[in-house]
Amino acid sequence: MAAVAVPAAGVLHPRAASFTVEARAVERRIGFLFAATGIVLIAVMGVLGLVMRLDQATVISISPAWFYRILTLHGAGMIVACVLAGMGGVWYVLHASVPLRVGWMLASYALILAGVVAVLVATLIGGFGAAYTFLPPLPFYPAGQWSMWAVAVFLVGYLLVGAGFMVFCIDVLERTTTRYGGLLRTLGWQYLRGREETAPPPQAIAATVVAIDGLLASVVGSTLLIGLLGHTYAGSAQVDVQVAINLDYFFMHSVANLTIYLAAAVIYVLVPRYAGRPYQTTKVFVAGWTGSLVFIATAYSHHLYMDFVQPAWADVVSETVSYAALIPVAVITIYSMTMLVWGSRYQWTLASTLLYIGFAGWAIGGTGAVIDSIIPFNFRLHNTAWVVAHFHTYLILCVVVWAAAFLAHLLERDAGRSSSRAGRAWTVALILVGGYGLTGTWFVEGILGVPRRYAIQPPGTSGYSLVGSCFGLVLAAGFLSLFVQLALLARDARRRRQSGPVQRQGPDESRHEPVALRVTNGPARVDLPWLGRRSVPLRTPGQLGFAAAACVVGLAAFFPEVVHASETGVRYTHLDNAGVFFFGAMLGLLVGSLPAVSGWLGDRPTLGMATVIAASTLMMLFMVPSIYQHFERHPLVYEYYLVHNAAFGLLAGLGATRLGLVAGRLMFVLSVGMPVMFAAAMK
C-alpha cells in the first residue's frame, strides 16, 4: 500500500505553502489527542449503534432494558466524541493567530473524560436508559430499571462534560476577543460596517460564535442539570416540565448543532490547503456567521412543535429561524468551499477526500432537517425514523467524516504521504454506500411513520432494519478500512519522526519562535504579547457608576417586605435568591473592575474562570429546596443564608473580572441568569 502512496510533496497543494502557517508540536499533539479520543469513542459508539439496529432487525436479541441503556450511551457518547474532535480541530486551526492555553485545554479534556466515565457507569452499571436527551421527568420514573444514584451519576457526568466544554468556550472567547480588541471586532462587525479594513480570519470568527453559543448552552444545561440533581437528592425540587424541556432542548439541540459548527471552523483552514486557494473573511461571511450566532441559539424550539402548550408564535419564530439557519450554511460555508475546490487541481488525499464528501453530508442531511422543521411536515414526521435519518446523515457523513479528515490531515502531514489511491477509493466508497444506505432506510421508515427509539419495531417493519443493518455493516467496513489507513499513516509518521526531523512543506514545525510567513487570511503567529493588556468588564467611570446604581437596586432583594412576599411560592423564593445573587455579583464586578483592586487581584484568568463556575454551581445547589429549607428554621439563620448567597454572587462577580472585557461580561450575565432560570424551572 505504501508503495503506491501519494508522495510527500503531494500531500498539500503546491500553492498552499504560501499561506499555511505551521503548527508547533504542542498544538499538533493536543489536536491529535482530542481528535484521536473522539474517533475512538465514535468507533465504540458506532458499534453500539449497529448492535441496536441488528436488534431491531431481530438478527440478535437484547432486552429492551439494555436497548435503552445502549441508546442512552450511544447518543451521549457520540455527541461528546464529536465535540471532542471539534475542540481539537479548533485548537489546531486557531494556533496561527490565537493560541489557546494548554492547561485549560487539558483541564477541559480531563473534565469531559471524567464525565464520559460517569455516563458509562450510570448506563452500564446503573442501568440508566432515559436517552441522551434525559427529558424530565423521565429520569425520575425509572419503571424499575435504574436507581436514583444512577440518575445522579448521569447528571454529574453531564455537568462535568458541560463544565469541560465551558472551560474551552471561555478560553476561546477570552483569547479571541482580547486578540482582536473586543467582541465587535472579533465578530467582524467593525469590518462589516466599513470602519476597519481587515477582519479576523474565518476560523477565529467561527470559533468565537461557537464559543458564545456553547457558553449559553452549557450554562442553560448546567442550570437544568443542577435542578434535577437537587431532585435526586430528596425528590423535593418540583420541576415545571414545560420550562424544563425548553432548557433541555436548548442545551442538547445547541450542543449537538455546535458539533457541526465546530467542524466548520476547522474546514475553513484545511480545505484551502488542498485547493491551494486561501479563504478570506468577507462581509458576506461576517453577515452569515452573525446570522448563525442567532440561529443556533434560537432554533431549538422546533423540538417542541408538537407540544401545543408552547406559544404558537415561538413555534413560528423557530420555524423561520430553522429555515434561515440553512442560508449561511448553503450560501457561504458549503458554497464557498465548493468554489475553492472547483477547478483548483484539488489534491485528492485521504483527508481532502473526506473533507469534500462531508459537504454533501451536511447539505443532504440539512435538507432532511429543514423539511422536518416545517411545522405541518413535522406534524407528520415528528419522532419518526425521519429524525434519526436526517441527523445521522449530517453526523456520520459530515461531522464524523470531518473528524476523521482532521486526524488524517495531521497524520498525512507527519507521515509525508497520503494513503494509496485504491485504499482511499475503497474507504470512501464503503462509507458513502454504507452511510447513505443506512440513513436511506431510516428516511423510508420515516415516510412510513415508523416511530424512533423502539426497542421492538412495529410489526412488519423489521425488514427495513435488516436492510439498514446490512448497510450499517458496509459502513462499519468503511470505517475499519479508514482506521487501517490511519494506522498505516501513524506508523509511517512515527518512523519518520524516529529517523530525523520532519521535513514539511513550509517551515519547520519544531520552531517555537514566531514565524515570518505570508498569511492572507490573518496575521502570522505571535507569541502572545497582547495578553498582558487584558481589560476588565467595567472600564469607564460611567460603567462603574451604572454598576453602583444596579447594586443599590439589587439591595431590594434583602428588604424584609420583599423577602416575606417571596415566600408565597418556591418560584418566587428562588427569584428573590437570584436577586440576592445578582446584588453580590454586581458588587463583585464593580469592585473587581476598580483599577486598584484589579491590580491587586492580578492577572489570574484560571482562578477567575474556576471561581465563576464554582460559585454559580454552589449557589444553585443551595437553592435546592431540601437544602435551603434547613436555613428557614430561624429568621437569623435565613438572614445568614441570604448573605451567603450574596457572597457566592460576589465571588462570581470578582471571578468574572479576571476574564477580560467580553468573556467577563458574558460570564457575569450568564452566572446571574443561572439562578433566574433555575427559579423559572421550579413550581
Add this chain to the structure above:
Amino acid sequence: MRRVGGVRTMPLRASWGRGVSLRYGDPQIALGIVFAVLAGLLAGAFVVIGVQAGSEVSEERVHRVGYWLRRRWLVLLVVVGVLVVGISLFDLPFASGGPDGRMVVKVVGGQFFWSLSPDRVPVGTRVRFDVTSIDVIHGFGLYDPRGHLVGSVQALPGYTNALDLTVSEAGVYRIRCLELCGVGHSSMQNTFTVTGR
C-alpha cells in the same frame, strides 16, 4: 400497487409482512419525493464539482461564475423559504379556543398505557383530543387503519394539549407512543375505533 377500501395504495410495506401502506395523496409521499429529488440534485452537483476539481480553472473565472451563481442561489433559497414558511402558516396543527362542537376525547398517557374516553366515534366526526400524561412525557401518535401516521401531539404531565382532527376513515386506529418514556415505550399502544355510520 393494491387497493385498500377502494383506494389505490403504494406497496411500500414490501414483502415482509404486516406493515403500512401509503396512499398517493398522503403528505409523507410528497415529502419523500421532494427530499429524494433535492438529495439527488445535491449529490449530482457535488459529483460534477468533484470531477472538475482536478482541472485548472482561473480564479478570475471561479469568482465570476461563482459569485454570479451565488446571488441567484441566495435569491432562490430566500424565495423558497418565504413561500414554504408562509404557506405552512395556513396548515398549523395547533388547536385553539374551545372545542367548538367537536367531540372531546380525553386521552391520558402513562407508563405504559393509553387511556381514551370515549374510545369509539362515528366516521366523519370532528374530534378534539385532549391529551395529557400522569407521569412522564409521552407522544400521542395516531395511525389510521392503513397504518399511516395521521399526526402526533405530545402528552405532558401537568398540561393538556388539544389536537383537532376529523376522522374520515372507518376502522381501527392505532395509538403509538412517539416519545421515549421508559423501558416499555415500544409496547405502549392502544386502539381507537371509528365506526361506520
